[in-house]
């Protein structure tokens with residue numbers, strides 16, 4: 001009798017776990033959201049990552065699916081509610097669903113929503129090639145795993161690292177700065193030194209990142 005109770009309780013727990021495992025990437029809009037074309041493109045774009053020839057892109061997708069927090073997506077439209085807080089209607093962004101400030105960081109898994117323009121999901125477009133989807137997936141993964149650093153420079157260096165892996169894979173120029181505010185040369189540096197696995201270890205197990213590469217000498221090129 002007790003064994004049966006335990007077995008049925010276990011079955012319930014397993015069912016709940018299975019349900020949450022499929023629910024972590026929410027690739028549909030809220031009822032009546034009226035933009036199904038966006039979600040069709042989103043599913044196709046995510047499938048491309050899932051089946052990529054580049055193992056690090058497959059790994060990012062798999063980690064997002066397996067993360068304890070739920071990751072949802074919204075299309076950026078004319079509605080200012082879908083825009084970045086700086087008022088730029090084109091700038092993709094990822095927000096914690098709990099509404100608390102990003103500067104608090106997150107030590108525990110938090111649900112996240114990626115806001116992204118439809119053009120970033122259209123293979124061949126400039127925004128697709130730029131790797132915006134991959135960049136935002138890293139932010140969402142950091143939230144959904146509780147590895148969201150309170151320092152935005154660290155968050156952005158982590159996101160651009162994988163974004164540059166994407167760019168390398170498709171033959172697009174590296175992103176070498178974050179909107180001109182600070183350099184994003186981690187992948188370039190790690191490639192030269194053969195230390196990409198170390199950076200990936202940071203990315204998937206902790207919330208910080210190796211020290212940035214030393215600045216290039218004045219007038220010289222980064223080595």
Ligand SMILES: [Zn+2]
Nearest residue numbers: 135139156159
């Ligand atoms: Zn970012």
